[in-house]
Amino acid sequence: MGIAISLSGLAGAVMKEGGMGVISAAQPGFRMEGFDRDPAGKNLEAIAREAEKARTIAGSRGLLGLNIMHAGTHYAQYCRQAEASGYDAILSGAGLALELPAYVSDDILLAPIVSSLRALQLIVKTWNRRYSRMPDFVVVEGSEAGGHLGFSREMLDQGSCPDLSGIVQEIKDQFPEIPLFAAGGIFDGADVRRIMAAGADGVQVATRLIATWEC
Numbered sequence: 001m002g003i004a005i006s007l008s009g010l011a012g013a014v015m016k017e018g019g020m021g022v023i024s025a026a027q028p029g030f031r032m033e034g035f036d037r038d039p040a041g042k043n044l045e046a047i048a049r050e051a052e053k054a055r056t057i058a059g060s061r062g063l064l065g066l067n068i069m070h071a072g073t074h075y076a077q078y079c080r081q082a083e084a085s086g087y088d089a090i091l092s093g094a095g096l097a098l099e100l101p102a103y104v105s106d107d108i109l110l111a112p113i114v115s116s117l118r119a120l121q122l123i124v125k126t127w128n129r130r131y132s133r134m135p136d137f138v139v140v141e142g143s144e145a146g147g148h149l150g151f152s153r154e155m156l157d158q159g160s161c162p163d164l165s166g167i168v169q170e171i172k173d174q175f176p177e178i179p180l181f182a183a184g185g186i187f188d189g190a191d192v193r194r195i196m197a198a199g200a201d202g203v204q205v206a207t208r209l210i211a212t213w214e215c
């Protein structure tokens, strides 16, 4: 969660419990001195510094991811910084991250964030053809996910968005080999069990954690 909601405090705590903590690359350096003069430079510094702090909190436990929005500025630079700073994974949505594998090596896990089977099919086809690479995992966001969605305002207003379990089932049927993490409106254990019964391998949770000290 940007801006500066998901930093090392939250990511480190999640990692310590054995999950993947995710830091947001949406202006992580905005509290740093000099940010107004050099935002990109300070964000690059913060991407590195927050990773170190998260690892200090978590010890050797868990995995660390960086969420980089495709629609944002300095996308390629932030991807390279993620790898240089030792992140385990890059998660990328807010647009189609078709060229993401060009910016990093095979040593870092890559996960597109999608809201439809069609978007994932296009990414898989492009990554395969251009880079001989498959997504290492995928995050599937339904219409209840906060933030940046693959649904139009009209669909949201009319309540005509497809249901998250339906999208999960469709994607899992087509790509059973890609680990799938579902996101959007998942608040408690019952929600987790329901979506895992629909085929998800795990979940991504955001809003539920906003009111914690770690955020």
Ligand SMILES: Cc1cc2nc3c(=O)[nH]c(=O)nc-3n(C[C@H](O)[C@H](O)[C@H](O)COP(=O)(O)O)c2cc1C
Binding pocket: 001, 002, 003, 005, 024, 025, 026, 067, 069, 092, 093, 094, 113, 141, 144, 145, 146, 147, 148, 183, 184, 185, 186, 204, 205, 206, 207, 208
């Ligand atoms: C305050 C807030 C900020 C968010 N910022 C980002 C972001 O910077 N990049 C992104 O890809 N998703 C962002 N999201 C979406 C979350 O990563 C997540 O997929 C989604 O909110 C999950 O649904 P939930 O909030 O119901 O748990 C944000 C969500 C919230 C609530």
